[in-house]
Amino acid sequence: MKAGLVTRxxxxxxxxxxWxxxxMASLQRISVITSSGK
Known part of the structure; x- marks a missing residue:
């Protein structure tokens, strides 16, 4: 029981x-798009 909780x-x-x-990858992509848009 306890081992199951640990693995979970x-x-x-x-x-x-x-996640x-x-x-972070999405934020980087967005910042690149916005900076290139300017």
């Missing part, structure tokens, strides 16, 4: 890290 927590952390990477 690790999975959530991985998902969060992946943050996607978010």
């Amino acid at each position: 927590e690790c999975h959530d952390l991985q998902t969060m890290a992946h 943050r990477m996607d978010l």
Whole structure:
């Protein structure tokens, strides 16, 4: 039971890290588009 909770927590952390990477990539893309638009 406890081991299952730990692995699930690790999975959530991985998902969060992946989500943050996607978010950062999207923000970079947006900033590049807006700066080139000027």
